Amino acid sequence: LLQVPPETMAKKYFDLYPDELDPVWLNPCLDKRHLEIWSTEKNCNQLPDFVVVGPQKTGTTALYWYLNMHPDVKSNLPSATTFEEVQFFSGKNYFKGLDWYMSYFPIPENNTILFEKSATYFDQAVVAKRLNALLPKKPVIAILLDPAKRAYSWYQHMRSHDDNTALQHSFYEVITAKREGSPQALISLQHRCLDPGFYAVHLDNWLEHLSAKQIIIVDGDTLKDNPVRAMQDLQEHLGFKSTIDYSKLLKYEKKKGFYCQILKSGKTKCLGKSKGRQYPEMDDQSMNYLRHYYSDANRKLLQMLQSINKPIPLWVLEQVNSQH
Ligand code: A3P
Numbered sequence: 582l583l584q585v586p587p588e589t590m591a592k593k594y595f596d597l598y599p600d601e602l603d604p605v606w607l608n609p610c611l612d613k614r615h616l617e618i619w620s621t622e623k624n625c626n627q628l629p630d631f632v633v634v635g636p637q638k639t640g641t642t643a644l645y646w647y648l649n650m651h652p653d654v655k656s657n658l659p660s661a662t663t664f665e666e667v668q669f670f671s672g673k674n675y676f677k678g679l680d681w682y683m684s685y686f687p688i689p690e691n692n693t694i695l696f697e698k699s700a701t702y703f704d705q706a707v708v709a710k711r712l713n714a715l716l717p718k719k720p721v722i723a724i725l726l727d728p729a730k731r732a733y734s735w736y737q738h739m740r741s742h743d744d745n746t747a748l749q750h751s752f753y754e755v756i757t758a759k760r761e762g763s764p765q766a767l768i769s770l771q772h773r774c775l776d777p778g779f780y781a782v783h784l785d786n787w788l789e790h791l792s793a794k795q796i797i798i799v800d801g802d803t804l805k806d807n808p809v810r811a812m813q814d815l816q817e818h819l820g821f822k823s824t825i826d827y828s829k830l831l832k833y834e835k836k837k838g839f840y841c842q843i844l845k846s847g848k849t850k851c852l853g854k855s856k857g858r859q860y861p862e863m864d865d866q867s868m869n870y871l872r873h874y875y876s877d878a879n880r881k882l883l884q885m886l887q888s889i890n891k892p893i894p895l896w897v898l899e900q901v902n903s904q905h
Contacts, residue, residue, distance in 0.1 A: 605714045606679050627683045628695065629657070631720040631797075631819060632712060635700035636777040638734040639724035639801045642856050643839070645698040647812050650830050650842065653823060657685040657697045666699040670708040670715075679715075694821065704777040709790040720819060721791060726801025727896045728778025728878070729863070729871035732756065735774050737860045746770045753867045756874070775874070781881035793889035800894035808840045876904050 585593075595602050609615040610625030633648075635641055645665055648654050657667050668674055669682045686695050702708045703723055712721065736755060739747035746766040747755070755774060758767045777783070787796060797818045804811040809827040816824040834841040834849055838859075841851035851857070879900040886893050 604676070604678075605711060606675075606682075607714050608716070609679075611717070623680075623683070624688055626689050626695075627686045628716060629686065629697040629719065630694045631696050631722065632702070632716065633696065633698035633700075633722045633724075634708070634712075635703035635723065636731065636783075637700040637703075638731050638738060639700075639726040640804045641698055641700040641724060642852060643808070644722070644724060644799065644804060646842075646852060647808060647827065647831070648696060648698075650827075651694075651816075651821070651825055653692045653821065654694045654696060655687055655689070657695075658687070660685070663699075666701070667697055668699045668701055669697075670711045671699065671701045671705045675711060682715075692822070694819075704779075704783045706786050709787045713790045713795075718792075718795060720795050720797050721787065722797045722799055722815070723780075723784070723787075724799045724801045724804060725780055725882075725894055725897070726805075727900070728775075728780065728875050729868060731778055731801075732774040732871065733863045733867070734858075735777075736770075737858055738855075739770060739773075740860075741855070741858060744770070751864075753864065753870065756867060756870060778875060779878045781878060781885045784882070784885055788889070793891070796889075796891070798886065798891045798894070800892070800896070802894065802896055805839065872900070872903070876900070880904070 607615070608625060608628065609619045609623075633641060633644055642665070645656060649656050656665065659665055660667055667682065667685045669677075669685075674681070685697075687693075689695055702712070712719075733752060736747055736752050746764075747770060750758075750767060750770075755767065755771050758771050760768055760771075763771075784796070797815065799811055799815060803814075808831055812827040813824070830843055831840045832843050832849055833839070834851055837851045837857055839851065839857040841849040844850055879897055883893060883897050883901050886897070
């Protein structure tokens with residue numbers, strides 16, 4: 582029998598099992614052996630009961646804000662670098678471990694429902710497996726907005742962040758740039774505009790790791806135009822013991838063009854300038870291009886939603902019917 586130091590042993594182990602180099606965090610409270618060696622000062626309830634996964638530019642901040650208006654619901658604490666998003670499951674933060682993630686959540690009281698929102702989760706393939714390992718059976722919420730509108734909103738987002746590529750190129754140039762021969766920055770912007778909108782592809786990945794029951798679809802148009810209805814449906818889907826009437830909390834503000842919060846004083850408070858931006862409508866050429874570009878993807882989305890018995894956003898039906 583050969584005795585070797587732990588480091589040598591570890592090296593040998595990971596040479597044999599390279600797939601295990603990346604950790605996968607599990608909930609210690611769901612395994613008796615883990616629980617026995619876990620500190621008594623730690624609390625397994627300091628983890629989200631559901632997660633809003635995005636994608637970006639579909640109204641995720643509005644949903645986060647609306648959810649926080651519910652007296653029983655509490656979000657993660659803000660991050661110094663990524664603001665309201667912890668972005669644990671998607672990037673380098675995952676390697677900071679479970680304590681790091683849990684430190685972003687308050688210790689819940691009896692009725693408290695905790696949640697997290699990171700809009701970057703939806704289209705990053707690694708997230709579904711990690712999320713379900715730590716939070717098995719917990720609901721995941723995806724907001725689906727017409728991918729053409731989502732792409733344009735992302736482009737406008739980058740322009741207002743003074744992104745040179747977005748400032749130098751029209752939207753049409755960005756979405757139609759040839760992947761071969763175009764500058765890297767232009768291709769990268771094109772990917773960020775277009776790729777998240779292949780909703781069926783991303784949902785397929787989620788369904789590999791989560792049951793269809795866990796996935797809740799919110800229609801981005803309803804969330805924007807009729808948030809009272811969207812929040813009523815969502816509260817029911819999430820099985821909240823006490824549901825609140827958002828018609829008492831939200832009011833359409835003509836000046837902002839979106840729903841805003843009714844304050845106790847009677848005044849309204851809207852999301853900041855970076856949400857619900859003012860910009861020209863998308864040009865017809867880009868819209869037509871994107872209609873064609875996403876036609877297969879939207880058809881697949883319709884089939885997928887039907888096959889897993891999910892409500893179909895009106896825009897999906899409209900897009901698919903207009904193809905006939
Ligand atoms: P625009 O600014 O392009 O209009 P996210 O929070 O995921 O980044 O999404 C931003 C989008 O949320 C906004 O995109 C806007 O259309 C939408 N939205 C939905 N409800 C809103 C609200 N009540 N206030 C502001 N924006 C809202």
